[in-house]
Amino acid sequence: AQKITQTQPGMFVQEKEAVTLDCTYDTSDQSYGLFWYKQPSSGEMIFLIYQGSYDEQNATEGRYSLNFQKARKSANLVISASQLGDSAMYFCAILSSGTYKYIFGTGTRLKVLA
Amino acid sequence: GAVVSQHPSWVICKSGTSVKIECRSLDFQATTMFWYRQFPKQSLMLMATSNEGSKATYEQGVEKDKFLINHASLTLSTLTVTSAHPEDSSFYICSARVGTSYGTQYFGPGTRLLVL
Numbered sequence: 001a002q003k004i005t006q007t008q009p010g011m012f013v014q015e016k017e018a019v020t021l022d023c024t025y026d027t028s029d030q031s032y033g034l035f036w037y038k039q040p041s042s043g044e045m046i047f048l049i050y051q052g053s054y055d056e057q058n059a060t061e062g063r064y065s066l067n068f069q070k071a072r073k074s075a076n077l078v079i080s081a082s083q084l085g086d087s088a089m090y091f092c093a094i095l096s097s098g099t100y101k102y103i104f105g106t107g108t109r110l111k112v113l114a
Numbered sequence: 115g116a117v118v119s120q121h122p123s124w125v126i127c128k129s130g131t132s133v134k135i136e137c138r139s140l141d142f143q144a145t146t147m148f149w150y151r152q153f154p155k156q157s158l159m160l161m162a163t164s165n166e167g168s169k170a171t172y173e174q175g176v177e178k179d180k181f182l183i184n185h186a187s188l189t190l191s192t193l194t195v196t197s198a199h200p201e202d203s204s205f206y207i208c209s210a211r212v213g214t215s216y217g218t219q220y221f222g223p224g225t226r227l228l229v230l
Contacts, residue, residue, distance in 0.1 A: 045221035
């Protein structure tokens, strides 16, 4: 079985600063994918970044980067130069190669302060 | 990125009525769509996997007679909440998978259901 753990229910960050959102996972699969999604108050799920378990380099997408530490089973999201529009709920998810289903973490609510 | 729409975005209904929610992939074909449910301030919980042309696969604890899923075409899946009750009030989100089994899923904007 797969499990995703997000230990930070809420985070504050000052505008223009960087912030790290934690995510650890547990899986017995050799091949899997790790995803981060942003959910603003409107409810839509916005795909941010993806890391494959066999990717040796950390994924980056603009201001988003994924700090992937496979041995520690962690896939933290780093947002650089935070903007007010980054205030939202952030979900980490694992996609199992066995079931091809997403398992989501409980989410972290990020508030960017002006 | 790929676009997924849901209709309606908001629905309020009386207890005992049935509600149909549509999920469409607008610019790609999706052989597999997923239906999730999200309670306030909680995570998304997968309800079922919808496969075009075959029966949906429901997660443990989800009543298939209560939540009817139909995936009649490669761009449309529907979720019908039958005989809705107040406890069915929730945020329902669909997603559609692009390409192969390991493809990225794109989410619809969600449907908020309120059963009075």
